[in-house]
Amino acid sequence: MGAIMQPKATTKTPDDLTITARSVEFDYLSSMKKNKYWHSNDPVITHFFNALQATFPEGERFFIESARDTRDELPKTQLSDTLKEQIKLFIKQEAFHGREHDAWCEALEELGYKKMPAYEKELKDMRLWSRKHIAPLTRLSMTAASEHFTASIASIFLYQRPDLLENAAEPFRSLLLYHALEEVEHKAVCYDLYQEAGGGYWLRQLGMLSALLDVMRQVSKRHIYMLKEDGLWNRKNKRKARKLIWGPQGLAWALLPKLMRYLRPDFHPWETDERKALLARFGHYLDEAGIPT
Numbered sequence: 001m002g003a004i005m006q007p008k009a010t011t012k013t014p015d016d017l018t019i020t021a022r023s024v025e026f027d028y029l030s031s032m033k034k035n036k037y038w039h040s041n042d043p044v045i046t047h048f049f050n051a052l053q054a055t056f057p058e059g060e061r062f063f064i065e066s067a068r069d070t071r072d073e074l075p076k077t078q079l080s081d082t083l084k085e086q087i088k089l090f091i092k093q094e095a096f097h098g099r100e101h102d103a104w105c106e107a108l109e110e111l112g113y114k115k116m117p118a119y120e121k122e123l124k125d126m127r128l129w130s131r132k133h134i135a136p137l138t139r140l141s142m143t144a145a146s147e148h149f150t151a152s153i154a155s156i157f158l159y160q161r162p163d164l165l166e167n168a169a170e171p172f173r174s175l176l177l178y179h180a181l182e183e184v185e186h187k188a189v190c191y192d193l194y195q196e197a198g199g200g201y202w203l204r205q206l207g208m209l210s211a212l213l214d215v216m217r218q219v220s221k222r223h224i225y226m227l228k229e230d231g232l233w234n235r236k237n238k239r240k241a242r243k244l245i246w247g248p249q250g251l252a253w254a255l256l257p258k259l260m261r262y263l264r265p266d267f268h269p270w271e272t273d274e275r276k277a278l279l280a281r282f283g284h285y286l287d288e289a290g291i292p293t
């Protein structure tokens with residue numbers, strides 16, 4: 001297991017990085033009531049995003065706890081003041097994200113998807129169980145992987161599938177974009193903490209594998225549930241759902257090169273910097289929504 005060491009990445013967090021915790025609040029329910037299929041008038045894509053985001057609140061609480069628990073186990077002097085500050089801001093950003101995605105989930109429940117809270121409870125139980133039984137660094141390996149995953153979504157919006165962002169109605173578009181931007185800002189925080197805490201290569205890869213399998217399982221069961229609830233889990237939509245993930249323009253293929261980079265022993269999240277390009281391309285949506293950039 002120890003054959004591949006985890007060398008300290010040579011890429012570093014950019015000096016001009018600012019991590020800003022923006023507090024945004026939107027009304028999801030009235031937008032859903034106006035158009036239930038708010039993404040491209042398409043139930044398959046809309047429910048994909050509804051399903052994906054429903055895993056965020058509990059996921060984000062898991063991320064926060066894993067970072068906090070790992071940090072608190074280290075000697076006080078081990079981490080730089082910069083990283084300590086970044087961890088605080090990461091926690092603040094994720095807490096705000098969790099609050100908004102909770103509100104989005106409540107709107108879904110209100111709209112009639114009554115099983116959503118039960119799914120949420122299942123994730124919460126898993127989080128509480130893992131906090132008791134799984135070491136902080138192991139949990140942090142899953143968090144670092146998930147952070148690479150969420151930052152990759154930002155990169156996919158930017159370079160591969162801008163339509164996935166642009167064709168979402170407001171306020172979903174603004175929320176997804178604001179979240180993507182903040183995921184980019186804090187993308188290396190847990191990774192750097194993982195390295196400082198002595199996390200190794202194989203555990204990092206195991207973290208990716210388990211985070212990936214878990215998100216696929218959690219998203220697909222919610223996706224299928226909501227489509228079934230609408231009476232739309234038919235052959236045509238099954239094909240569409242498969243295409244969204246596995247088709248030639250599918251998310252799996254967009255994600256693959258990014259996952260491959262994570263396999264490199266000297267990988268670092270700041271090998272790529274999406275901040276400027278994200279704002280140049282989509283910043284006007286944030287301006288219109290009154291979200292500071």
Ligand SMILES: [Fe+2]
Nearest residue numbers: 060094097183
């Ligand atoms: Fe987040």
Ligand SMILES: [Fe+2]
Nearest residue numbers: 094147150183
């Ligand atoms: Fe995050």
